[in-house]
Amino acid sequence: MSMNDKDEPKVTQPDSRHDTDESSRGGLDDRLQAHIGVQLKLMYDGFLNDPIPDRFVELLEKLDEVSKAAEPSKEGREESGE
Amino acid sequence: MNPRKELLEHIPNLRAFALSLCGNPDRADDLVQEALVKAWSNLDSFEVGTNMRAWLFTILRNAFYSELRKRRREVEDADGAMAARLATHPAQGGHMDFKDFRNALEQLPPDQREALILIGASGMSYDEAAEICGCAVGTVKSRVNRARQRLAAILALESIGDYGPDATSQPIVTSASTSRSVA
Numbered sequence: 001m002s003m004n005d006k007d008e009p010k011v012t013q014p015d016s017r018h019d020t021d022e023s024s025r026g027g028l029d030d031r032l033q034a035h036i037g038v039q040l041k042l043m044y045d046g047f048l049n050d051p052i053p054d055r056f057v058e059l060l061e062k063l064d065e066v067s068k069a070a071e072p073s074k075e076g077r078e079e080s081g082e
Numbered sequence: 083m084n085p086r087k088e089l090l091e092h093i094p095n096l097r098a099f100a101l102s103l104c105g106n107p108d109r110a111d112d113l114v115q116e117a118l119v120k121a122w123s124n125l126d127s128f129e130v131g132t133n134m135r136a137w138l139f140t141i142l143r144n145a146f147y148s149e150l151r152k153r154r155r156e157v158e159d160a161d162g163a164m165a166a167r168l169a170t171h172p173a174q175g176g177h178m179d180f181k182d183f184r185n186a187l188e189q190l191p192p193d194q195r196e197a198l199i200l201i202g203a204s205g206m207s208y209d210e211a212a213e214i215c216g217c218a219v220g221t222v223k224s225r226v227n228r229a230r231q232r233l234a235a236i237l238a239l240e241s242i243g244d245y246g247p248d249a250t251s252q253p254i255v256t257s258a259s260t261s262r263s264v265a
Contacts, residue, residue: 036202036233043184044203047094048094052094052097055111056115060090
């Protein structure tokens, strides 16, 4: 699917030319990554706490009715016609 | 359990996944609806006792990608418009940070965004995420890493744009441009 998976990211391996700012860079990266983790959770949990829209409750009720009408017997599900 | 009740219980998670993935609330709910209908008509193929949430996530992300392919063939959506609509979603809670973060997330390639959401927000394990995405665990890991690097780079650059470079942010910009050239 994705063709660029082969090039593994060369993370946090600063070559010797950059070793002067290695320590400060590590700290800032950590802070940014912590920020990203928190924001990601906040976003997702915010969505998660949304009430379920009525359209989905109604949709499932409708689907339920349709399948009940299609198979009057309680258990038997052999003939899955319409 | 009654399948209707069980599906109902997973809707908040499905919506959170869809909203995080595609950004646009209307599109997200269309994806949830499509996933629910598909799940319902394929309930027979779901093995009772296995992970229904992962199964539903798989159905939803497949719907997301096929819609994405269709849209690419049709019109190019303005990313800015999508992000703007998204920013008005009530779940955001009015954080400035949130809008920046959402904008940055939108800029990731879908496969990286997906991996990051699954691992970093939805609480899926690497094994579950790999199953959902239909790829190897190592691929999920590298997508998550790249997503985090790229997000850090985007967020660092945006904060400079807002407030101007200063002693604190300057090193972030420097490291951000380094990792961007790698990605």
